Every structure is written in structure tokens, then in C-alpha cells.
Amino acid sequence: xxxxxxxxxxxxxxxxALVLIQTFLDDFAxxxxxxxxxxxxxxxxxxxxxxxxxxxxxxxxxxSFIRRRTGIYFWHExxxxxxxxxLPLVLLSSGPAALALWSGSTIALGRASLLNVxxxxxxxxxxRVLRLLRLLKVFARIRNTDxxxxxxxxxxxxxxxxxxxxxxxxxxxxxxxxxxxxxxxxAYQSRITTxxxxxxxxxxxxxxxxxxxLAARESSLLAVQREGRTLFSRFxxxxxxxxxxxxxxxxxxxxxFRLFFDLRPVNRDQSRNNLIYFAIIVVTIGAxxxxxxxxxxxxxxxxxxxxxxxxxxxxxSLEVKVPRLYRDDEVFELxxxxxxxxxxxxxxxxAASADGFxxxxxxxQGLLDD
Amino acid sequence: MFVSxxxxxxxxxxxxxxxxxxxxxxxxxxNAAALAxxxxxxxxxxxxxxxxxxxxxxxxxxxxxxxxxxxxxxxxLDRMQFGFVALLRPQAAGGERVRSQIREYLRAVLRRxxxxxxxxxxxxxxxxxxxxxxxxxxxxxxxYSHFELTKVQRLRLGRDEVKAMIExxxxxxxxxxxxxxxxxGLAEHASGVVQAQYAERxxxxxxxxxxxxxxxxxxxxxxxSVSFQENRYIEATARIAAILSWRCRSxxxxxxxxxxADSPDKSWLSVARxxxxxxGFDVKMIDELYSIAAENGW
Numbered sequence: 001x002x003x004x005x006x007x008x009x010x011x012x013x014x015x016x017a018l019v020l021i022q023t024f025l026d027d028f029a030x031x032x033x034x035x036x037x038x039x040x041x042x043x044x045x046x047x048x049x050x051x052x053x054x055x056x057x058x059x060x061x062x063x064s065f066i067r068r069r070t071g072i073y074f075w076h077e078x079x080x081x082x083x084x085x086x087l088p089l090v091l092l093s094s095g096p097a098a099l100a101l102w103s104g105s106t107i108a109l110g111r112a113s114l115l116n117v118x119x120x121x122x123x124x125x126x127x128r129v130l131r132l133l134r135l136l137k138v139f140a141r142i143r144n145t146d147x148x149x150x151x152x153x154x155x156x157x158x159x160x161x162x163x164x165x166x167x168x169x170x171x172x173x174x175x176x177x178x179x180x181x182x183x184x185x186x187a188y189q190s191r192i193t194t195x196x197x198x199x200x201x202x203x204x205x206x207x208x209x210x211x212x213x214l215a216a217r218e219s220s221l222l223a224v225q226r227e228g229r230t231l232f233s234r235f236x237x238x239x240x241x242x243x244x245x246x247x248x249x250x251x252x253x254x255x256x257f258r259l260f261f262d263l264r265p266v267n268r269d270q271s272r273n274n275l276i277y278f279a280i281i282v283v284t285i286g287a288x289x290x291x292x293x294x295x296x297x298x299x300x301x302x303x304x305x306x307x308x309x310x311x312x313x314x315x316x317s318l319e320v321k322v323p324r325l326y327r328d329d330e331v332f333e334l335x336x337x338x339x340x341x342x343x344x345x346x347x348x349x350x351a352a353s354a355d356g357f358x359x360x361x362x363x364x365q366g367l368l369d370d
Numbered sequence: 371m372f373v374s375x376x377x378x379x380x381x382x383x384x385x386x387x388x389x390x391x392x393x394x395x396x397x398x399x400x401n402a403a404a405l406a407x408x409x410x411x412x413x414x415x416x417x418x419x420x421x422x423x424x425x426x427x428x429x430x431x432x433x434x435x436x437x438x439x440x441x442x443x444x445x446x447l448d449r450m451q452f453g454f455v456a457l458l459r460p461q462a463a464g465g466e467r468v469r470s471q472i473r474e475y476l477r478a479v480l481r482r483x484x485x486x487x488x489x490x491x492x493x494x495x496x497x498x499x500x501x502x503x504x505x506x507x508x509x510x511x512x513x514y515s516h517f518e519l520t521k522v523q524r525l526r527l528g529r530d531e532v533k534a535m536i537e538x539x540x541x542x543x544x545x546x547x548x549x550x551x552x553x554x555g556l557a558e559h560a561s562g563v564v565q566a567q568y569a570e571r572x573x574x575x576x577x578x579x580x581x582x583x584x585x586x587x588x589x590x591x592x593x594x595s596v597s598f599q600e601n602r603y604i605e606a607t608a609r610i611a612a613i614l615s616w617r618c619r620s621x622x623x624x625x626x627x628x629x630x631a632d633s634p635d636k637s638w639l640s641v642a643r644x645x646x647x648x649x650g651f652d653v654k655m656i657d658e659l660y661s662i663a664a665e666n667g668w
Contacts, residue, residue: 302630309628315620318631319640343637344644350620351561351648361401 016137019049023131030271036245047094053086085133093128129169135281147301154293162281184269203255222260299326303335373430384624386497387438388490447473454531458584471582485544491615492540500614505533507662514658518606539611542591545576563597563650597650609652635668
């Protein structure tokens with residue numbers, strides 16, 4: 001049973017390591033302009049990992065339920081992070097993206113709903129930020145101190161800071177989207193809308209449509225087709241097959257014209273932001289692990305550990321080191337009392353009663369039994 | 371057999387023979403209630419009372435400890451340089467004869483349990499090189515202790531001779547147990563200090579048994595158990611021996627400082643500073659040793 005549990009726990013650790021690599025590469029690939037084939041692999045890998053973590057969450061939730069500790073798991077053992085970093089991603093991010101790929105559909109920039117569609121696309125992108133919560137799962141498995149108190153405090157600070165960052169990014173993303181705060185995306189939408197309005201005006205007037213002139217006006221216009229025949233294409237077919245995936249472009253139909261637009265600049269901008277958030281979170285967690293955690297140990301748990309040993313072990317009489325900078329901290333005020341009053345008193349008592357020794361009855365029990 | 375196996379307990383492994391002996395004696399006393407029923411069974415001392423069992427165990431313990439202790443003492447004495455004797459008293463007997471007399475004296479006095487207890491710290495201090503460790507630093511710093519040794523005590527000796535004299539003082543510290551009322555005197559003071567008048571009587575009595583040893587050495591050894599609070603004129607060698615002797619009584623060579631804890635010597639000296647009246651230490655000397663320990667991370 002323990003072997004099986006250990007196997008699953010190890011598998012989760014491996015999955016966490018993989019998902020971090022996948023999360024980074026997924027956005028890096030977009031920013032770096034990788035070809036579609038490796039990005040397609042990353043997309044499927046993302047879906048597989050999202051499904052894995054969803055199953056993991058549901059399994060943990062199930063076992064915590066049958067052990068009657070659902071509340072403890074969900075609130076105290078950070079089950080809520082497991083939830084936010086699993087099911088919403090399958091439902092809002094990797095799931096829809098994979099479905100779109102399987103069905104061969106792409107993003108339709110429809111006549112009336114162009115803006116709304118782009119907002120949905122943006123909401124999906126925003127939801128991807130939730131993946132960064134998984135960094136906390138890695139953090140939970142790093143034990144750089146023996147103190148459970150230090151681990152709990154540092155984990156609490158990490159959870160709070162990372163969650164606040166992600167929640168803020170998400171909420172601001174939604175708010176900016178709702179209130180149409182100017183951005184690269186809105187500028188992009190505006191340009192496409194203007195172009196489509198011009199095409200509509202030409203069609204209404206019966207004026208000829210010059211695809212080359214449209215392409216010169218709008219750099220994101222990839223191709224123009226009329227009744228299935230290509231009037232203009234910015235790149236050759238090989239390029240599209242190699243570099244452009246279903247999520248990289250959208251199209252709009254006006255009359256018997258179909259116009260294809262390049263969404264990669266918008267995707268790139270979003271991925272660049274995601275990479276910044278990823279880096280912020282990694283650096284924050286690293287700073288907490290390697291700067292705050294030792295500081296917490298130095299100023300809280302180590303002095304307490306030394307005092308506990310001094311009080312409970314007859315032979316232990318080392319003083320607590322009191323750093324000059326923190327000598328006014330409550331912990332070190334206690335440590336000074338321990339150094340200046342308790343240890344001298346213990347020493348005098350020990351000299352009088354000679355009760356400090358290394359042997360205990362447990363040490364000689366074997367001799368007596370023999 | 372029981373005693374041999376007790377002595378072989380890994381918990382006592384790094385300690386000196388006398389530290390081990392003291393630990394076991396304390397253990398037997400503290401756990402008397404738990405041990406008595408088992409020790410009166412046929413496997414040990416059938417029908418014997420606890421005090422009878424304890425006497426038998428202590429006799430066996432001393433015998434067993436002496437197997438390791440006496441060669442250790444011989445080794446220390448053989449290594450020690452008694453050149454300082456001739457420098458203190460040019461007309462005194464040669465170092466070899468003094469060495470031999472001290473050897474005989476120690477063999478005799480260490481038959482007493484109270485003397486063995488007094489010897490625990492000195493033996494550990496010499497065994498673990500505490501005299502070298504601190505005296506070298508005192509000499510380098512030329513601070514309070516150096517001044518007390520060379521100007522107040524007026525020892526016209528080099529560093530190595532002073533170290534040898536302090537080691538000899540430590541070795542002879544059990545002479546406070548040689549007087550008939552010594553046990554009572556020690557038992558009254560948990561800190562092991564004796565009154566200056568009593569020390570004077572000890573010196574007078576020891577002159578006979580240690581006839582070849584210079585008076586300065588005997589006086590230093592006796593005064594190593596006198597409180598500096600009571601007599602501000604006791605020899606610097608005696609004050610150093612008193613501090614190192616107490617330091618090493620409970621010294622654990624393999625003890626490592628936990629993260630967040632001060633080093634063992636620094637901790638001990640800091641506590642000793644606060645208890646200097648109780649133990650009769652010279653607080654200025656403690657301060658200097660504390661600085662040395664702090665600077666060297668001891």
C-alpha cells in the first residue's frame with residue numbers, strides 16, 4: 001500500500017516538473033515564433049497534464065471525503081489550489097484549444113460578434129495564468145528546513161503572494177476587457193473592424209475590391225479569398241503549413257469574400273506577459289525559499305529549537321546566539337532571558353545536584369534483561 | 371561484566387575515563403529505585419541490599435576505570451615538561467624525580483572517590499588540550515591573564531613552562547581531598563570551592579607527600595579550589611586551572627553547536643561569567659577567555 005502511494009506521489013512530482021517545463025515552453029514557443037509542429041505537441045501535452053491534475057484533484061478530494069477530512073484537505077492542505085490549477089484549465093483553456101484543433105475549426109471573426117469572440121479568446125488566455133498556481137505545488141514539496149513551523153509560515157506567505165498576484169492579473173485582465181481599456185488587442189480589433197467596414201462599404205457601393213490594396217493597408221491580413229479562390233496571400237502554402245496553427249489566425253466573411261487575419265502578434269503579446277508573470281512567481285518563490293526561509297529560521301525557529309533543547313535536555317547548555325540587529329525581537333528577548341537567567345540557574349542546579357548525564361535507563365535496559 | 375558493559379555504552383564513548391565513571395555513578399544514584407530490584411536478583415547480587423550492591427558496583431567500576439585511567443595519567447606525566455620546577459627553585463630536585471613523586475602521589479590520592487571527582491575536570495582539560503589552546507592565545511594577546519601570570523604572580527617562565535605549570539596545577543588539584551575533613555568541606559559547596567584557611571592546611575599537609583615539588587606548585591594546586599571572591603591574591607595559575615577544570619568537567623568533545631546556538635566554549639564561559647561568584651572565578655579572566663573563545667569560534 002505504501003509502495004503504491006509512494007509511486008503515485010512520485011508520479012505527481014514528475015508531472016509537476018513536466019508541467020512547469022510545459023508552461024514555460026508553451027508561452028516561450030509563441031514568443032520565439034516556433035513552428036506549429038512543436039507547439040502542437042506542447043498543446044496536447046498541456047491538455048494531458050491538465051487532465052492528470054484534474055484526476056489528481058478529484059482523487060485527493062474523494063479520499064479526503066471518505067476519511068472525513070475534506071475541509072482540512074481543501075482549506076489547510078491547499079486543495080483549493082489543486083482545484084484552481086486543474087479543472088478550470090481543462091474547461092477554459094487546454095480543452096477548448098484541443099477541441100478546436102480536433103474539429104479543424106478556427107476562430108471566426110464574425111460580423112456582429114467579432115468583439116465578443118475576441119473577448120472570449122482573451123478570457124481563455126487569461127485563465128491560462130491559473131497554470132502558474134502549480135508552481136506552489138512544487139514549492140510545497142521543497143523542504144529546505146526541518147521546522148514544520150517555518151515550512152508552514154513560508155508556504156503561507158508564498159501561497160498568499162502568488163495567489164494575490166494571479167488573482168490580480170486575472171481580475172484586471174477581465175476588467176480591462178469589460179471596460180475596453182486600450183491595449184494592443186483593442187488596437188488590433190479596431191484596425192480589423194475598420195478594414196472590414198471599408199470592405200462592406202465597397203461591397204454596398206458595388207465598387208471593386210483590391211486585395212493587394214487591402215493587404216497594404218492592414219499588415220495582419222494574411223490572405224483574401226473569393227468563392228474559394230485565393231486573390232491574395234502574404235505567404236506561400238508551405239509557410240502556412242509549417243508556421244501557422246489553427247489558433248494563430250482568424251477569418252471574417254463579407255459577401256463572397258473571406259479575409260484571414262494573423263492573430264500571432266496578439267498571442268505573442270499575451271505569451272510575453274505570461275512569461276513575465278511566470279518569472280515573477282519563480283523569483284518570488286525562490287526569494288521566499290532561499291532568503292526568507294533562512295531568515296525565518298534564524299530569527300524564529302532556531303532560537304526556539306535551542307531553548308527547547310536547553311530546557312528539556314540536562315546536558316545541553318548552549319546559549320542562543322542573539323544577532324545584534326534583532327535583539328529587540330520578542331523571540332530574542334526571550335532568548336536573552338534564557339541565556340542570562342535560565343542557563344546560569346540550570347548550571348548552578350546541575351553543579352549542586354549533578355543531574356546532567358548522558359546515560360538513561362533505556363541505554364542499560366538490555367544489560368539488565370541479559 | 372555489568373560495569374564493563376556500562377562503560378562501553380556508546381553514549382559515553384568520547385568521554386575520558388573519569389567522566390565516564392562520574393556519569394555512571396550519577397546514573398546509579400539517580401536510578402537507584404529502578405535498578406535495585408533487578409540488581410538484587412540471582413543474576414547480579416542475590417539478596418544484597420541496594421547499598422551493598424552499590425558498594426560492589428562502585429568498587430568494580432573504579433577497578434575497571436583504573437585500567438584506562440592509570441595509563442592515561444602515565445602518558446600525560448611522561449609527556450609533561452617539568453623544566454619549570456628548576457626555574458622556580460634552582461636548588462630543587464630534578465624534574466624526573468618530581469614527576470615520579472607526583473605519579474606516586476596521584477596513584478595514592480585517586481583511591482579516594484572525592485579525589486577522583488575533583489580530577490574529572492583536570493584530566494579532561496589536559497586530555498583535550500585546553501591548556502595549550504587558551505594559554506597560547508593568552509600569550510599572543512598579552513592581556514589581563516598574561517599580566518597576572520607574569521607581573522602579579524611574577525612567574526619568570528616562558529610560555530611552555532607556564533603551560534606545564536598550569537597542567538601540573540590541574541593534575542594536583544585533588545590535593546584538596548588529602549585533608550581529613552576534605553570530603554565534608556567539598557560536600558558543603560556544590561561549586562567545589564574550599565575556604566582559604568582550609569587550603570592553607572592542605573598545603574601544609576601536602577608538603578610532606580610532595581616534598582620534591584616546589585611550594586608555588588602545591589599552593590597553586592590547593593588554591594585552584596579557593597574562591598577568588600574570598601582571596602583576591604590567589605595565583606593566576608590557580609585561577610586558570612579552576613576555570614579550565616570546571617569547563618572540562620562536563621566537556622563533550624564531539625558536541626556540535628546547533629544552528630542558532632553559540633559555540634560550546636563561548637556558551638559555557640558566558641554562563642560562567644554570570645555564575646562567577648558561585649564558582650569563585652576571576653571574572654576578568656573569564657572575560658578574556660570568553661573573548662578568546664569568541665574570536666576563535668570555540
